[in-house]
Amino acid sequence: MDDRVSKILLCVERGKVNAASPYPPDLRGQEGADELTRQALAAGAGPDEILAACDEGMKRIGDKFGAGKAFVPELLMSAKAMKAAMVHLKPFFASGQVQAKGVFILGTVAGDLHDIGKNLVAMVAEGGGWEIIDIGIDAKPQKFLDAIATHPGCVVGLSALLTTTMANMEKTVREIKAKHPNCPVLVGGAPLSAEIAGKMGADGYGKDARQALVALSDFEGRALVRRTSTGSNSVGPTSADRASSLEQPLQGALG
């Protein structure tokens, strides 16, 4: 692996965004994912090679998070570093040189304003090579249905943190399944378990962001991804940069 590519991996794992970023303190002043990706591409490194490094970096930090060795801020900084690298990879997605694994539509269900879990999943999945369509918080069932209609062959992820919005989650799953029986639906959130997810009629469940990606991989490449010439959704501004609303910081990462 090119020295720069392995450094990109490290930057993603440690959350080093760019040279100006003071985080993490021990890498202060050094180049980050932003500069290194630009340089690696200029030196001829393959975009898919860099993407794989990002994925591995996110996997490492995700595993630490799952084991309680890293926490939300670290995971968010890693995702931020990854996004800095993705900016430079975006043209390769648009030109079709790099193929996304599929389209993943994500939203927090109606009545719930919590988006940290959703954003974590969005970022980890994006690092894992998925095209993310983030429909935001407090998303009514119709909003999910509309997004699915626009992106045939997609996978859908529903997030909720509040126990009071579990009923809305179940209702949304049922409405999606009634209209699009073949559309895979994943759910996550602090009050959930795999068992409850199954009872709701969901096809998969992620206990945390990393597990969500594992669940997502079951549905990889199930439809050809239509890449528009703009490719605007591949690394566009998901709300992932603005993680907010945690009043019950429980551990469920999709919540």
Place this chain on the structure above:
Amino acid sequence: MNKFYETIKKAQVAGRVLVSDGAWGTFLHQRGLEPGECPEAWNRTRPSDVAAVARSYVDAGADMILTNSFGGNPFRLAHFGEESRCFELNKAAAEISRTEADRARIIRSGPAKIQAFSAETARPGLTNTEDPPAWEPRQVFVAGSMGPSGLMLAMGDVSEQELYEGFRLQAQGLLAGGVQGFCVETMSDPIEAVCAVRAARDAAQVPAAKNGWGADRQPPVFCTFTFAKTTDGEYRTMTGASVEEAITAVKEAGASVIGTNCGGGFTQMIEIVKEIRSFDAQTPVLVHANAGLPRYEDGKTIFPEGPEFMASMLNELVAAGTNIVGGCCGTGPDHIRAFVRVLERAHKR
């Protein structure tokens, strides 16, 4: 000394335990608050429902109650487009709780039996003119609830200065409505918690100076964090702060009561209090415990820890070093009543 803080310290010295209130949010949902609706807006639109929550805890025998202002900072109110009403909604929250707290009475029925009620629910028609031994006023304090902003400093969502100013506006509203202290709660990021504690303390300084009070007359600021147990068995906040890191930071910022709220159930709260007491033997500790971690089953949310279970663990929580005990998500007046009974039996009231 500020009367609220003096009461807490005196109880601590005498080995007595004060009782706080239980959940507000889950209670308001039972009264019809829809998911996605702004709970603080109810301070204006449904004040009698909010008052009913406050009254139920006064009636249950709580020595202090909070306010319906958990999400009353401008950052969270912005989700509902209500940020410009920050001062107004917090003031209303404080007024509602104060009105109910000030109605607290002790009713004597029979020679020994003492029960805590608010005036209206005690007995219909009970007034000041009734037989004097029948009741006397009972002091119930109000602490203004201040929850997290929901924004992440680490991600550059907001600056410390912005957090401080937002929390100060909230604290000013609460103070204008008559709170006697502040409860900064459910905190994860010690830096944000420090901003909120400083903001509350500074907001209180202005009226204190106006009244010629010294620093010790200022309303106390409580600060409680939410900790989760890692796979290594350590307690950490969501941002990764240890119990000692988090608590030490807010004490230095001026918090005079420390503790933990929400969390993974009563057993974990006991462990967290033990950990706090391993590095701080003096500062009063407040615990607002969840009724366990909620589960969603068959269309209903279930909190596993009932009043009996939580009450059965209470003596252990007190033995660990807790000075004020109340409930968080999933608890209600029955939990608080059960706490009062247990403490009375243990002669800690």
